[in-house]
Each structure stands twice: as C-alpha cells, then as structure tokens.
Amino acid sequence: MYNQPMLKENSLQGKTLIVTGGGTGLGYSMSKYFLELGANVVIMSRKLDVLEESAQILSKETGNTNVLPLACDVRKYEDIEAVLKTSVDKFGKVNGLVNNAAGNFISPTERLSNRAFDTVVDIVLKGTYNCTLALGKYWIENQIPASVLSIVTTYAWTGSGYVVPSACAKAGVLALTRSLAVEWAKYKIRFNAIAPGPFPTPGAWERLFPPALAETDLGKKLSPEHRVPLGRVGEHQELANLAAYLVSDFSSYVNGEVITIDGGEWIKGAGEFNDLNEMPNQMWDFLEQMRKK
Ligand code: HXC
Ligand code: NAP
Numbered sequence: 001m002y003n004q005p006m007l008k009e010n011s012l013q014g015k016t017l018i019v020t021g022g023g024t025g026l027g028y029s030m031s032k033y034f035l036e037l038g039a040n041v042v043i044m045s046r047k048l049d050v051l052e053e054s055a056q057i058l059s060k061e062t063g064n065t066n067v068l069p070l071a072c073d074v075r076k077y078e079d080i081e082a083v084l085k086t087s088v089d090k091f092g093k094v095n096g097l098v099n100n101a102a103g104n105f106i107s108p109t110e111r112l113s114n115r116a117f118d119t120v121v122d123i124v125l126k127g128t129y130n131c132t133l134a135l136g137k138y139w140i141e142n143q144i145p146a147s148v149l150s151i152v153t154t155y156a157w158t159g160s161g162y163v164v165p166s167a168c169a170k171a172g173v174l175a176l177t178r179s180l181a182v183e184w185a186k187y188k189i190r191f192n193a194i195a196p197g198p199f200p201t202p203g204a205w206e207r208l209f210p211p212a213l214a215e216t217d218l219g220k221k222l223s224p225e226h227r228v229p230l231g232r233v234g235e236h237q238e239l240a241n242l243a244a245y246l247v248s249d250f251s252s253y254v255n256g257e258v259i260t261i262d263g264g265e266w267i268k269g270a271g272e273f274n275d276l277n278e279m280p281n282q283m284w285d286f287l288e289q290m291r292k293k
Contacts, residue, residue: 005033006241011248013038016091018083020074020131021045021101023054025201026151029236030098030243031067032058037244040066040091044083045101046073066091074101074127080134093142096247097135099128099150099173104166105207117165124169129176136184145188147247150177152258154195154266163208174258181256190255192246197262198224199234229277230263 017034021027022043031041035058043051043058051069059065068090072079087094103123107116128150139146155163156170174193181191213219220226224233242261245251260266268274 003235003237005036005237007037007244007248007250010038011250012244015095015247016040016042016087016093017096017098017247018042018044018087018094018131018135019098019100020072020127022098023047023051023069025203026196026199026236026239027098027100028054028058029240030100032062033237033240033244034247035059035062035064035067037248038064040068042068042070042083042087042091042094044070044072046071074130075122077130077134080131084134084138088138093144094135094138094146095144096147097131097149098243098247099131099148101127102151102166104163104204106162108162109164112165120165121169121172124166125172128173132176132180136180136187136189139189140184140187143187147190147192147251148177148180149243149246150174150191150193152177152193152195154197154260154262156193156195156258158266158270177258178256185255190252192251192254192256193258194239194242194246195258195260195262195266196239197228197234197260197265199236199239224263224265227268228263228265229268232263234261234263 012034017039019027019031019034019041022031022041023045027043031043034041043055045051048069048071051071055067055069058067068087070083070086072083074080084094101123103120132148135146135148150173152170152174153166155167156174160167177191177193180189184191209222214223225231239261242259246254
C-alpha cells in the first residue's frame, strides 16, 4: 500500500511547524499529515480566504484544531516576522519550517518579461531565504533546535528549458539547503530538501500541463505515465510520509540531504540507453540471432 501513513502516532507532538503555501496542493497534504501526527501547524500564503477554508477542513478531518491560517507574502520580510510573532504568541515556540510556496509557469524564456522572471524567482528563492533567515535568527537567539525542509524539483540540478526562472530559483534553494546544513549545524538547525516528480495538484497542473496540451501527441509524450519508469504519478501521502520523517526527530542525523521522490523519472532522462525500454522483444530476438550467427 503506498497511500498509508508511515510514522507512529504523536510523532510530531509538541512541535510547531510553519508551512508556506500550506493551504493548497502538496502544502495542504503535508500539513494534514503533520496535524494527524500531533503537530501545531501554521499555514501561510497570500490568500487568507483559501487558508481559512483549508484550516477549517484540516481541523475537521484530522481532529486537531491547532492549525493557524495566516496571510503572508513570502517576498515581504516584514510579513514573515509578523507570522513568526503571531505563531509564537499562540503556540509558545516554533520548531520547524517547510519552504513549500512556489510560483511557476511554462514559457519559452525569450517570451518572458523581466517582471515575469522576477516574479517566480522572488517567490521561490527570495521567499525561501526570507523565511529561513527570519526563523533562523529566532532559533539561534532562543537556542531552539529546528528542522528546515525545502521542496525543490529534480531540475534544481539538471536544469530545464521552458521553466527557467523556476530552475534558477530551485537551484538556489538547494544551494541554501546545503550551505546552511553545514553553517548552522552548530546551532542544531538541520536543513534538508525533497525533490518531487509529478504529484498532481491543481496549482501545478493548470500551469504546467494545461488540458489543451495534454490532448496532443506531445502532451501524451510529456505525460507522467509515459515519462516515469514506475508508470504513475506520486500519491500525496507518499510525499507527506517523507516530509514528516524529515521534520521529525527520527531523521535527526539526516542533514544537508536532498531526497528524490519521482518514480525514477529524472534518472531515466539521464541514462544514455534508457530509451531502449521502448524496443520491442522481436527486435531483441533479431539482434540476438544476428549476434549468434
Ligand atoms: C508568461 C507570465 C505568465 C505566464 C504571469 N506572467 N503568468 N508570463 N507566461 N504563464 C507574467 C505576467 O505577465 C507579469 O509580467 C508577471 O509574470 C507577474 O504576473 P502576475 O500575474 O502579476 O503575478 P502574481 O499575481 O504575483 O502571480 C504569480 C504567478 C502565479 C507565479 C504568475 O501563477 C501564481 O500566483 N502562482 C502560484 C502558484 C503556482 O505557480 N503553483 C505552481 C507550482 S508548481 P508583466 O511584465 O506582464 O507585468 C511547481 C512544480 C514544478 O513549481 C515541477 C513539476 C513537475
Ligand atoms: P500549489 O498548490 O500551487 O502551491 C503553491 C503555493 O504557494 C500556494 O499555496 C500559494 O498560495 C503559495 N504561494 C505562491 N506565491 C506565494 C507568495 N508570494 N507568498 C506566500 N505563498 C505563496 O502547487 P503544488 O503543486 O502544491 O506545489 C507545492 C511545492 O511543490 C512547490 O514548491 C512546487 O515547486 C513543488 N513541486 C511540485 C510538484 C508537483 O508535481 N505538484 C513537483 C515538483 C515540485 P497563495 O496563492 O495563496 O499565495
């Protein structure tokens, strides 16, 4: 079963975690599981109405009412300081941060305005270092051990055309993760990242796999079923399990790591002969006969 919760009950009891972009998509699914495991969770993003509705559903579904929805634009440092203050006032302290908020769309790079480029880089990279810096200063000053988890992508290290602002920004987030994993280890602050492959969410799908494209031959070639060796997309619980492990004390010796959860997608693109997957058995039979001759 790949849609079952993994950690034992109350694994996150006593922890307060801030999840950026926690009201939708993967942020919502991670927040839900954190709440199920007993954490206090602060979900924050720009749209307070979305967050408030999500918070209500999360409380109802998990039976844990310790979910706090707060409006915040991660591009604004003062917004994050305000979120931190309200969270500490409500829950006493904060022990973890999930940098999950993102902006992205597909476009040929030469068609982008400089503002479009800024928009994605500011949400993803500036948003991540703003949150990390604000929380980091607080943890260091108050001597609180903490865990930071950032959601990147596999093109953070391969790069990818047509999502270039996102690729640049995610690469920066990965560099931040690996750099501070070393620099702030002395303060007992751990840094890790998850690089997901395709996990369907409305936010990602409407921007990256629009229906008009999905119905074309190219769309079929781009579909996760075609691209992912395991032949399927990810289940949100699979990602939530990994995220919960990385913010929990079970992973207390894991630091500076990026864990890929993509069904083998990126490595398939990297291996020179992997497309031989598509060669029919008759052709292998034929080649074998030729060799034996
Ligand atoms: C080209 C675009 C564009 C597009 C916006 N812009 N969308 N350019 N193609 N599709 C340009 C605008 O014209 C404008 O430039 C500038 O970007 C800012 O646009 P706004 O709409 O004013 O920005 P804003 O309201 O801040 O919205 C940010 C956003 C939006 C990123 C554009 O899509 C958003 O809110 N996204 C949040 C959620 C999201 O993106 N989720 C997907 C994450 S998925 P000008 O010059 O005209 O002023 C993900 C998965 C990765 O990361 C891997 C998957 C396998
Ligand atoms: P999503 O639902 O669109 O999530 C993006 C979230 O970011 C939204 O909740 C959005 O909320 C928030 N956000 C955007 N701009 C913000 C800002 N300026 N300040 C604060 N919050 C902001 O998409 P998703 O698929 O769940 O993506 C979640 C994460 O997973 C992202 O980091 C993405 O890059 C990564 N990822 C996803 C996939 C996938 O297949 N889904 C694959 C690889 C990586 P508001 O609009 O309310 O601000």
